[in-house]
Amino acid sequence: MVKRALISVSDKTGIVDFAKELQGMGVEIISTGGTYKTLNDAGIKVINISDITGFPECLDGRVKTLHPKVHGGLLAMRSNPDHMKQIAELGIEPIDMVIINLYPFKQTILKENVELHDAIENIDIGGPTMLRAAAKNYQDVSVIVDPSDYIKVIEELKSSKDVSLKTKFKLAYKVFEHTCHYDTLIAKYLREKIGEDNFPETMTLTFEKVQDMRYGENPHQKAVFYKEVGANKGCITSAKQLHGKELSYNNINDANGALELLKEFSEPTVVAVKHANPCGVASSDDIYDAYVKAYEADPVSIFGGIIAANREIDIKTAEEINKIFVEIIIAPSFTDEAMAVLSKKKNIRIMQLENIGAPVPEGSYDMKKVAGGLLVQNVNRECVNKEEIKFVTEKRPDEKQIEELLFAMKVVKHTKSNGIVVAKGKQTLGVGPGQTNRIMAAKIAIEYGGERTKGAVLASDAFFPFPDCVEAAAAAGIKAIIQPGGSMNDQASIDECNKHGIAMIFTGMRHFKH
Incomplete structure (x- = not known):
């Protein structure tokens, strides 16, 4: 049964409504800093963390929850008589629920020209510590890191006055996924700041889901598309789909190959790709001529392929492209007239990628998964050294x-x-x-x-x-x-x-x- 909850969130989405539901069930709410103010201003009865610890926040808020009255309340195993006896003797009350999301480190480092000092200050210390403590003791403590879980938790509390063990376990799993992702972003950011080709002794990578795929390379394979966190200019993960059906696994792989090749050229160029190989590539004075030449290079293989262009697609080029079936057209922009022509075909994927010629970011890895391992190398940036x-x-x-x-x-x-x-x-x-x-x-x-x-x-x-x-x-x-x-x-x-x-x-x- 949930009697006490500690709430401390940077992302305050839905937190007021969630806290009101808890308050309506008689749950005592403890909070910190900005969250305390938000809840208090909303008319929710809330206890400041300092009133629990008997110790004021200090060091500009760096220390506020790192205290035995917090962590003892989280880590005490309710089924262990010695634990319960000890916290009673120490005047520590159990905390049955923790709702925390962390300082916005990712949002900070994604800002342009962010200073190292600002990034460091957005590394959360108390939050991950409480999350891990609560998740370790998941049998007794419900720990919520994702606002999308608020509804399910409230539903369970209303129906059975507690959160099921199955749900607690899943919530604990999400905590460790979340803190792993958080710490990996920090490590990646600091590794890039070192400014060297860095192949650490242990490598932890983190990606965020873009979408579930209908299937993988073949219909019997499941697949998901993930993206790296950070600078993705000129990458397929930054492309905006303007029209057409959902991208497939093979579409994304082929489009990525087309973009990698296209980046080799600064003059108007069209690249046609089929099954991860170029089948027609041409450069010219304008994109229409480049497309015609790319098509004529191999008019058989381009059918059902992917076309990538490094200039705006105009109506003349669009009309020419529309004479055949292609899976994807990707370009920095399309005129309104070109869009009107191309979108007549229901299923063709039209992708806009504004910074289509942007080079792959410095420090990027080229990776290949093998059974039981991972091959990692620097991206192949060079082509020919004229000297x-x-x-x-x-x-x-x-x-x-x-x-x-x-x-x-x-x-x-x-x-x-x-x-x-x-x-x-x-x-x-x-x-x-x-x-x-x-x-x-x-x-x-x-x-x-x-x-x-x-x-x-x-x-x-x-x-x-x-x-x-x-x-x-x-x-x-x-x-x-x-x-x-x-x-x-x-x-x-x-x-x-x-x-x-x-x-x-x-x-x-x-x-x-x-």
């Missing part, structure tokens, strides 16, 4: 070819390995993704390109172990190649290029993507 390019063949590419080679390398960087990309005129002609040998990836890319490959360039995400890729490129009329180099057999590929008058450059930077 480290080596011209290794007798024929040197001209400036226009170098531009084309760099374009192709940006695309192959985001193609599953083994990956080969053939391009010309800042337009992909063929993409060979995810093959178990490099020559097969080259053959796929070249076959997609067809007759268009004459005079094109070719990019590889890793070195050529054999000259067979150069032989295939020569047969297709390709004039220049970019690859990392570094094979023990590099000279064989160089000789093959010289034999056919192909220019080849080494970047010294591999881009495996698995």
Whole structure:
């Protein structure tokens, strides 16, 4: 039975109504600071925590609930006669319910230009301590950290004059989830303040649920979408859905891949992605021409794919896109006329992402879950260091070819390995993704390109172990190649290029993507 409750909340949503319900059941209410004032102003009879402890709040409110009369009242096991005898001798009364949510640390660090001092001052000490104490003694103490639980607790109190053990246990679980999330945010914030690549000995990560998915990669798999807390500019988690049906697991994964590739370009560019691989990428002077080129790069694979653009979608581009079926269009903005055209299709997802070109935040991790573990690495920010390019063949590419080679390398960087990309005129002609040998990836890319490959360039995400890729490129009329180099057999590929008058450059930077 609940006789005494301690209330101390930063988020005061619904707290007055909840306290009134408790008061109506004869529950004695204890409170602190701003919560005390809120409840008192609402006409609720409330006891100040200092009147319980016999000790005033001090150190600017840093110390107010850290007292045996609070924690003894929370931790005493009602079924343990020695515990009850001890608190009686010490003049400690049991506390049967705790309603607490913590200082707004997350809201503080998300403010622009927040000072370290302000962040530190919003690290709650007494709140987590009381929450953990109450949750540890959940059999005897109901502990509420989430305002959404107020209604259920009141319903149980009204029906049985107590909170069920099952509900108490669930509430205790939510406390430890909540304090874990809270502490992890603090650790993440401080780790970022250190300003170094930081791979701690133990890693705790925290994410917040965005939505439940209908299913995962396949209908028999359950799935949920979570987001990181913090700077998410330019990320799929910050995109605003303007139209269309709910995003699927695969939609989000593919859209993320499209955005990662799109960030490589500053000029008007359109990226089409299918099954996590680019299938058409093009840059031009305006977004309409870029889209037409991306579509023409592979009009078969783009069907049912995802389109990402780094410029506003106008009506002309929208009308062109609407000629085919695509799952998602994501862009920084859409004109009203474009929206009117695109929204005629009921299911197409139209996503607005204002800072679509924003780089991935410093200190971000690239993570891959494996059974029983987690692989963590820095995000692959670089593509080509122009100062480290080596011209290794007798024929040197001209400036226009170098531009084309760099374009192709940006695309192959985001193609599953083994990956080969053939391009010309800042337009992909063929993409060979995810093959178990490099020559097969080259053959796929070249076959997609067809007759268009004459005079094109070719990019590889890793070195050529054999000259067979150069032989295939020569047969297709390709004039220049970019690859990392570094094979023990590099000279064989160089000789093959010289034999056919192909220019080849080494970047010294591999881009495996698995």
